[in-house]
Amino acid sequence: MSNLKHIPSSDPIYTSGSLHVEQARIAISDLVKDLITESQKRGESDAIECIALDQAINRILAKDLLSPIDVPVADNSAMDGFAFHGDCLGNSEDLVTLKVVGTAYAGKPYEGVIASGECLKIMTGALMPSNCDTVIPQEFTEPQSPSDGTLVSFKQNRVKRGENRRLRGEDLQSGKPAISAGRLLRPSDLGLAASLGISELQVHRKLRVAILSSGDELRRLGQALEAGNIYDSNRYSLIGLLKRLDLEIIDCGIVRDDPASLKVAFIDAASKADVLISSGGVSAGEADFTKQIMQELGDVGFWKIAMRPGRPMAFGMLRPTQGANHKTLFFGLPGNPVAVMVTFYQFVRSALLQLNGASQTEPPLMHAIAEAPIRKRPGRTEYQRAILGRGSDGKPTVKLTGSQGAGILRSMSEANCFVILSHDQGNVASGDWVDVALFDGLL
Structure with a gap:
């Protein structure tokens, strides 16, 4: 790839105007697609590893997982009740009376034959006798008489023929995909694989992601703070965000604001990693050298994005x-702590998942009712930190955590979601429905 066709930094919208959030997302996604395609053309196969099932959480499945068995493996009962042949049923409330000839338990099938006029007491999951096709739930039956528990009666119309029976292979047929490639594996996926007797999964190799913070004002934890100094919090936020995706993290520490140090750090980090994420050094300040170095090391676009927080960002490819x-x-993220997390959520997370082979990369949204008015001017996308709750009527509600400054990290710690206010949206009135993105599982 000779240049970043998706990041035309010479275009006035990229240099003087503000790029729409959706434009930035599309440009990033397109570049990642190009990177994957270019790698495939060079014959570089994506590294795949086989890992134990209990280690596969949050990994990305590399190949379709084919079921080795039918699910269910045989016809079985979906209810606790009585199994019988449904030819005795009708649409009336007339009683059907059947003789109970035995009991079938899950894992302990009944070996006999059920004749006409007979039934079998059966537990959920127990195998259906070959000549039975219907189960009447136990709560719909009653004994014929208190003194004879071997007979049960029920109204003909309480059940239809074939009901409450799980058919062999109705959930999943042998040889068919149980989980599709590209799936970001969740606990339910591990349970599904285990239910099929599968103990190992083929997953994509973890991406190697290098992170660094730049700034003369930054100090490591444990160092004394002098006038104008602050502790570096961004790397720890990024480490937490990346661990949620179970990626390999290369921590490159803090780099001072001078071109020589930054260039060496960027070359070293980029040579070890699939992705490099820096924070700080992408604004228009005199000491921000990132742009200068990127022009030497690769193709990078420097954007002003119409969003709050997180307006300045750099993105591209390093060689x-x-x-x-x-x-x-x-990814060159802003220096403000909240802006780092917002831009990671909006741009970096999806790109990492896409590059690592995931088929679904966008985080889910839900809707909630604003508990109070929210000020918003059209022309930019805003990510307000908020707390999702539930009103007295049971409907989801959301309220902001207070001041929404890009440097107020406490607002992120107190929040459990973003309220996302779209580009063209204006002020929000109390009682309006708004888009909400939950932190749990994402941030």
């Missing part, structure tokens, strides 16, 4: 070694 095929995806 740490001239002439080599290795290319590293680069």
Whole structure:
């Protein structure tokens, strides 16, 4: 790829105007697609590893998981009740009376034959006798008489023929995909694989993601703070975000604001990683050297994005070694702590999942009722930190955590969701429905 066709930095909208959030997302996704395609054309196969099932949570399935068995493996009962042949049923409330000839338990089938006028007491999951096709739930039956528990009666119209029976293979047929490739594996997926007797899964290799923070004002934890110094919190936020995706993290620490140090750090980080994420150094400040270095090391676009927080961001591709095929995806995030997390949520997370082979990369949204008015001017997308709750009527409600400044990290710690206010949206009135993205499982 000779240039980043999806990041035309010379275009006035990228340099003087503000890029729409959706435009930025599309550009990032398109570049990731190009990177994957280019790698495939070079014959570089994506590394796949086989891992134990209990280690596969949050990994991305590399190949369709085919079921080795039918599910269910045989016809079985979906209810506790009585199994019988449904030819005795009708649409009336007339009673059907059947003789109970035995009991079938899950894992302990009944070996006999059920004749006409007979039934079998059966538990949920127990195998259906070959000549039975219907189960009447136990709560719909009654004994014929208190002194004879071997007979049960029920109205003909309380059940239809074939009801409450699970058919062999109705959930999943042998040889068919149980889980499709590209799935970000969740606990239910591990349970499904286990139910099929599968103990190992083929997953994509973890992406190697390098992170660094730039700024002369930053200090490591444990160092004394002098005038104008702050502790570096962004790397710890990023580490937490990346661990949620179970990726391999390369922590490159803090880099000072001078071109030589930054260039060495970027070359070293990019040579080790599939993706490099930096924070700080992407605004128009005199000490922000990221742009200068990126022009030397790769193709990078510097954007003003119409969003709050997180307006300045850099994105593109680094080539740490001239002439080599290795290319590293680069995200230059803002320095403000909240802006780092917002831009990661909006842009980086989806790109990482896409690059790592995931088929579903966008986080889910829900809707909630604003408990109070929210000020918003059209022309930018806003991500307000908020707390999702539930009103007295049971409907979901949301309220902001207070001041929404890009440097107020406490607002993120107190929140459990974003209220996302779209580009063209204006002020929100109390009682209006708004879009909400939950943190849990994402951030």
